[in-house]
Amino acid sequence: MNFFVSFGSYLLLLKSTLGKPPSGKYFRRQLVDELSLIGLNSLGIVLIISVFMGAVLVIQAGYNLQNPLIPRFTIGNGVRESLILEFSPTIVSLILAGKIGSSISSQIGSMRVTEQIDALDIMGINSASFIIFPKIVAALFSFPFLITISMVTGMLGGYSAAVIWDIVSATDFILGLHLYFYPFEIIYALIKTIIFAFLIVTISAYHGYYVKGGALAVGKSSTKAVVYSSIAILTANVLITKLILI
Amino acid sequence: MIEARSINKSFENKDVLKNINIIFERGKINQIIGQSGSGKTVLIKCLVGLFEVTSGDVIYDNRNFTRMSMKERKLLRQEIGMVFQGGALFDSMTVMDNVMFPLRMFSKGTKKEMQERADFCLDRVGLNDAGNLLPDEISGGMQKRVSIARAIALNPKYLFCDEPNSGLDPKTGVKIDDLIEEITLEFGITTVVNTHDMNSVIQHGDNINFIFEGTLEWQGNKKDFLDSGNERLNNFIYSTELLKRVKP
Ligand SMILES: Nc1ncnc2c1ncn2[C@@H]1O[C@H](COP(=O)(O)OP(=O)(O)O)[C@@H](O)[C@H]1O
Ligand SMILES: [Mg+2]
Numbered sequence: 001m002n003f004f005v006s007f008g009s010y011l012l013l014l015k016s017t018l019g020k021p022p023s024g025k026y027f028r029r030q031l032v033d034e035l036s037l038i039g040l041n042s043l044g045i046v047l048i049i050s051v052f053m054g055a056v057l058v059i060q061a062g063y064n065l066q067n068p069l070i071p072r073f074t075i076g077n078g079v080r081e082s083l084i085l086e087f088s089p090t091i092v093s094l095i096l097a098g099k100i101g102s103s104i105s106s107q108i109g110s111m112r113v114t115e116q117i118d119a120l121d122i123m124g125i126n127s128a129s130f131i132i133f134p135k136i137v138a139a140l141f142s143f144p145f146l147i148t149i150s151m152v153t154g155m156l157g158g159y160s161a162a163v164i165w166d167i168v169s170a171t172d173f174i175l176g177l178h179l180y181f182y183p184f185e186i187i188y189a190l191i192k193t194i195i196f197a198f199l200i201v202t203i204s205a206y207h208g209y210y211v212k213g214g215a216l217a218v219g220k221s222s223t224k225a226v227v228y229s230s231i232a233i234l235t236a237n238v239l240i241t242k243l244i245l246i
Numbered sequence: 247m248i249e250a251r252s253i254n255k256s257f258e259n260k261d262v263l264k265n266i267n268i269i270f271e272r273g274k275i276n277q278i279i280g281q282s283g284s285g286k287t288v289l290i291k292c293l294v295g296l297f298e299v300t301s302g303d304v305i306y307d308n309r310n311f312t313r314m315s316m317k318e319r320k321l322l323r324q325e326i327g328m329v330f331q332g333g334a335l336f337d338s339m340t341v342m343d344n345v346m347f348p349l350r351m352f353s354k355g356t357k358k359e360m361q362e363r364a365d366f367c368l369d370r371v372g373l374n375d376a377g378n379l380l381p382d383e384i385s386g387g388m389q390k391r392v393s394i395a396r397a398i399a400l401n402p403k404y405l406f407c408d409e410p411n412s413g414l415d416p417k418t419g420v421k422i423d424d425l426i427e428e429i430t431l432e433f434g435i436t437t438v439v440n441t442h443d444m445n446s447v448i449q450h451g452d453n454i455n456f457i458f459e460g461t462l463e464w465q466g467n468k469k470d471f472l473d474s475g476n477e478r479l480n481n482f483i484y485s486t487e488l489l490k491r492v493k494p
Contacts, residue, residue: 022351023351025350025351026350033338114332114334115330115331115334116335116336116337118291118296118328118330119330119334122294122296122323122328123323123348123351124319124320124321124323124324124352125351
């Protein structure tokens with residue numbers, strides 16, 4: 001019951017967020033801020049986890065595929081598939097849900113408890129749209145870049161591991177990366193990414209926007225934001241995979 | 247003039263305001279006083295529409311705000327300024343940008359006219375040097391003054407202040423109260439002030455409305471405030487040991 005009430009107010013918040021925006025005078029400025037907050041500031045963590053993810057995938061694959069009947073290029077191939085289909089879009093989004101989700105909900109939550117949201121409303125400004133819309137746009141724009149970068153650096157990480165520990169030869173690894181490649185997989189991954197980005201921003205914004213109380217409540221809401229965004233990502237992942245890939 | 251007619255407000259099943267009838271007059275400081283938790287903030291938020299009333303009407307100079315469409319309310323809100331309890335300044339913007347904000351959003355003037363208006367408002371609250379600072383970088387009293395400057399930027403007809411001097415030292419509190427009174431008289435604003443500060447009440451209480459647990463318990467002015475004969479009001483006024491001792 002409680003879930004349906006929350007889901008209903010989430011939808012209502014979405015409606016006013018995507019409804020008629022207040023004058024666009026601040027939009028550009030806000031978008032630039034959000035792009036740097038959501039996009040640029042996440043670049044470091046995305047690079048780091050991707051390199052390590054790629055490396056571990058290669059080490060694992062090398063360990064598991066010791067059968068002489070299986071050609072070594074399979075390792076490169078498998079790493080590419082795992083990165084593009086799951087690791088980059090899903091795992092990186094989960095990490096970003098932690099980083100971006102908590103920051104969005106605590107920022108909006110503190111605007112709520114310090115009555116900054118009331119101050120906007122009292123001026124007759126659609127506060128939901130004013131605050132949340134630029135974040136959605138920034139996330140929908142940044143995530144595909146971040147995830148694409150993650151795919152590339154993941155493969156670089158894998159390549160480095162392959163060469164450093166002599167798991168596969170460079171030629172075999174690169175051959176594997178190229179073999180049986182369907183560009184549609186990238187599109188599939190980016191569609192997932194965009195949906196995840198939307199879920200992270202809106203769910204976190206929802207938890208911040210409806211905070212009641214003080215600083216303690218803001219902290220709790222940002223934990224909830226991360227938990228619920230992650231659950232939403234995992235659920236959506238199953239549904240999208242079932243819908244698109246099969 | 248703002249009229250609150252039979253206002254009731256409940257949350258879930260808790261009745262916070264019960265049948266409140268008050269007339270807030272133009273060019274006056276109209277006070278809502280009462281203990282913490284008595285419903286002052288809820289009442290002010292009902293008046294400005296941040297909360298929907300459960301029943302009753304709020305009338306702004308013969309315009310029924312409660313029955314208005316969202317669009318009409320939006321227009322009327324441009325005549326309203328509000329000073330929130332914590333100041334509610336936008337913390338990512340400088341003092342100047344905070345005051346410019348409503349102007350940029352709603353004023354039809356040129357850039358230069360907006361700038362002049364913002365300068366005037368900051369000057370009016372004595373903060374013409376602080377424009378480039380961020381809200382974090384100024385004192386609580388200054389934040390309240392910026393908040394007042396932002397609230398009067400669009401020349402409001404109605405000004406709402408939620409405990410404008412709470413959290414300030416007594417001297418700064420008095421300054422803020424005086425400033426609100428000056429602005430009210432100067433521009434003929436209908437001003438509504440929430441307070442539990444006895445000093446404000448004795449100084450500025452032209453129209454005092456005492457709320458007790460969500461009901462309007464007593465109405466009057468500073469002349470008959472101290473010897474109202476109302477027990478609940480007296481308990482509220484003489485709640486501290488110091489005041490009990492000086493009680494006539
Ligand atoms: N959004 C809300 N939901 C439920 N109860 C509320 C809400 N806001 C205020 N209340 C309750 O209304 C009562 C009056 O609060 P308030 O108007 O803030 O008091 P004060 O006179 O100190 O400003 C309190 O008991 C408070 O718990
Ligand atoms: Mg209050």
